[in-house]
Amino acid sequence: MNSLLYEPREGVEFSKRSEVPLLKVRYSVFQTALFCMIADWLKGKVGIGAPTEETVRGDVSEVNSAVNGDIQDKILDEESKCVYDEMVKIKVPGHLKVATSHRRWLRLTYELLLKIGVRFSDKMSDLVRRHDLSKYTHREVLGYAVMFGDGSIDWRQLEIEAEKIEWDNTLHNHYAGNPHHPEYFYPLLEDGKRDKSVPMLKLDPENGKDFVDESIIDMLAARGERVLAKDPEFNVKKWLDIEERYLFRYANEDKMYVKECLKKYEEMAEEFFSAEENVKRFDGYFDSRHVVFKPY
Incomplete structure (x- = not known):
């Protein structure tokens, strides 16, 4: 696992899938398309709102390569191209913009609190750096794109089964991999x-x-x-x-x-x-x- 991301607590696992119902493709094809999309987004070739700070760009790029699968300069095959185009329609680039904007607000919030006199532990600057980097991974992008799109909408009432599957999958993985959420620590009971x-x-x-x-x-x-x-x-x-x-x-x-x-x-x-x-x-x-x- 990339050092910028967290592992789930003992007894909890990230969901594992071989296919993506929403895209009707093998999971590996989706990962390949996503890797290329994030690389293109960072270069300004698709979508808007990519980070401009070099350290932030480096962290996103590192997570993308380590988790989504570094394919270097491989040319997308026809199936991967179709998935890439479908993810544009689903507004995955919009989700990347929203995730980046939130991480920027988080950094500014942290710095403002420091300036008014709040004292955090020495670990906090690293936690802020790592915050929500999981939102750039294959485990989460589709669900967030489905639920919030480019940020112009709030919580949606999902009615399509494949969309519900993606959101449930994303929420489970986000909680499992982000200890700033209480849900990371509180075990899930049989009643949900x-x-x-x-x-x-x-x-x-x-x-x-x-x-x-x-x-x-x-x-x-x-x-x-x-x-x-x-x-x-x-x-x-x-x-x-x-x-x-x-x-x-x-x-x-x-x-x-x-x-x-x-x-x-x-x-x-x-x-x-x-x-x-x-x-x-x-x-x-x-x-x-x-x-x-x-x-x-």
Whole structure:
């Protein structure tokens, strides 16, 4: 496994398939087409929104070669070309753009929290670098493309069986390979619910706190990008006010820790942005949005 990605917990496995029902092809053909598509996307030959930072581009390229299968300069055969074209229609390049945008928001969120005074462990910069790189792999791209496309739509009500299979497959693999999701730690019960009897903080005493911290940054990045970026002003107080419905996925102890962190971040942000020069420093920080701290 690529060092930038995570292995599933003991007793959990990534789904293994020989065929892709949605594309009606062998899995190996899909992987070949995907490898070429990501390579083309990074070169600007298909889609938009590829990362411009060399380190980020390098990480995506490394994951693509290591996981999707490095075929170097092999010419796509007719079947692989057809799959490539079908993936364009399904909006896989759009998904790659969305994944890249979210990872950018996550990095900016992390850096902003550092600037207002939040202190994370020395591991966090590496966790931020590795965050959601699995979304560029064959295990996840199709399901995300089916569900969210190029980001212009929200959660879809999937009705086609092949699309449901892809989304279920993607969600399982994403949770299995990303410990910033509580679902990575909480075992799946026979009734389909998660066993949250033991919190992340205790299941992994060495790294659990770091992964919970990463999950908070993830929530803030998603909220900023999907909700508050549409506001005329980027209200930091509103940004940090994560709704309760997003916290149900945590075990009680983990949830209490998350709430305490958000409260602490709000207090630090209020003090930091009480200085006018700090408000001006972050003007346009998120996609030309104004970062302003003020009460509702």
